[in-house]
Amino acid sequence: MLVKVFGSAVYGIKATTITIEVNVVAGVNFYLVGLPDSAVKESQQRITSALMTNGYKMPGHKIIINMAPADIRKEGSAYDLPIAIGILAGSQQIVSDHLEDYLIMGELSLDGGLQPVKGVLPIALQAAAEGFKGLILPVQNAQEAAIVKGLEVYGMSNLKDVVDFLADKKHIEPATCNVDELFSDTVNSYSVDFADVKGQENVKRALEIAAAGGHNIIMIGAPGSGKTMLAKRLPTIIPPLTLEEALETTKIHSVAGKVEKNSSLITRRPFRAPHHTVSDVALVGGGTYPQPGEISLAHNGVLFLDELPEFKRTVLEVMRQPLEDRQITISRARFSIEYPANFMLVASMNPCPCGFHNHPEKECVCPPGMVQRYLSRISGPLLDRIDIQIEVVPVPFDKLADHRLAESSQTVRERVVKARLLQHQRFVDESDIHCNAMMGSRLIRRYCKISDSGTAILKNAMEKLGLSARAYDRILKVSRTIADLEGEREIQTRHIAEAINYRSLDRSDWAD
Secondary structure, three states, rough: OOOEEEEEEEEEEEEEEEEEEEEEEEEOOOEEOOEEEEHHHHHHHHHHHHHHHOOOOOOEEEEEEEOOOOOOOOOOOOHHHHHHHHHHHHHHOOOOOOOOHHOOEEEEEEOEEEEEEOHHHHHHHHHHHHHOOEEEEEHHHHHHHHOOOOOOOEEEEEEHHHHHHHHHOOOOOOOOOHHHHHHHHOOOOOOOOHHHOOOHHHHHHHHHHHHHHHEEEEEEOOOOOOHHHHHHHHHHOOOOOHHHHHHHHHHHHHOOOOOOOOOOOOOOOEEEEEOOOHHHHHHHHHHHHHHHHHHHHOOOOOOEEOOOHHHHHHHHHHHHHHHHHHHHEEEEOEEEEEEEEOOOEEEEEOOOOOOOOOOOOOOOOOOOOHHHHHOOOHHHHHHHOOEEEEEOOOHHHHHOOOOOOOOOHHHHHHHHHHHHHHHHHHHOOOOOOOHHOOOOHHHHHHHHOOOHHHHHHOOOOOOOOOOOHHHHHHHHHHHHHHHHHHOOOOOHHHHHHHHHEEHHOOOOOOOO
């Protein structure tokens, strides 16, 4: 008997519906076709054990299984459950009129239990778009899929529950998720706060500007000056995720298997901090079966690279294109996959190998020229994509011992949200521009006009401080953000002056 069961395959962050055709006819042997990988081919042993353990039997006939479209590679163990249901229906061990109403995914244990699978959110979105009534999958994934409206999501614990449900022998309530309540409960729930940081007012100001304009930032300072502590608190002042951003972020983490069990939506900005030994593939994504890398997992959030010069040169260079295009394309001979990569880059570094160049109290012991060689590990094109460069000076004891709380993250975030609202209104007609950091030369000329006095200050700074030509546009974009934070329509001279201070590494005398 020929039956059809529906599953799904995930490529990038998009899903494709897979039709699993099972035909049980006279004869012997088991045939699985349709470009399955090794994990799919091994499903026969898992399915056989699961059926026998739960009181069913593997048909003693020829079983032909085709996974269509046959030219798309099928990967992973998530097809165990739909294949098993197809075999039971094809051998008439279950009779159901509902197979075409549901999309089914799940990995089987030998005892028939269901194990969680990856990529559930893209699968659920595609199932809803194609008009399926419901989605049947492991109970651990139910909350993640339940955020999709217009789709009944049934979380199952084992194979027998699925069979009884399809045969109308057991009633199971669909999983539910209140997205609005979820957002209100967790969007401002952080374990860290800017109020924890003692001193460092100039650095906190720079981070506020970076958050307000979406600017990339690098912090240079001695060990123990608080660079990592400050970076970890940046997501607390970035505007909260919108529902659209949360869905896109969750899709990426779902594909990578990074969504926690029994959870649904990622409602807080991601913060990714890979170690400096990370490979270029792990950072940008890829592999034999392409998976999203750290820059995609940081989408709509923060990518923190601690000790930037210690990263391999090849690793840093592969970030140049994603920083510019805000997406990464992974190409293979038969296909290419695109992952979004719209993140804020936050980097930190010591000023020199010993860490004490320009330290107010300790003396640098590096030989002549070492500071410049250490800095040269970071290429000019990469630095060109970092708008704000700020020095971090160690906090003196009297400020560390001060028990008064500093300004909270919530207070800072309110100012940042107001500045982002101005930018949203400014770029309402620009489809791919959402914040000041994304402006190109055309938009800089339109929105970053400065007075004659501001031009004179900028000209004088570039000549006296030896600022590079690439610093010009960066200073204008940062000054535009500073003006937005103050609610000013025009860029004032003081905004230009402050922005100039955030180009530490461009000063010709910095490494002296």
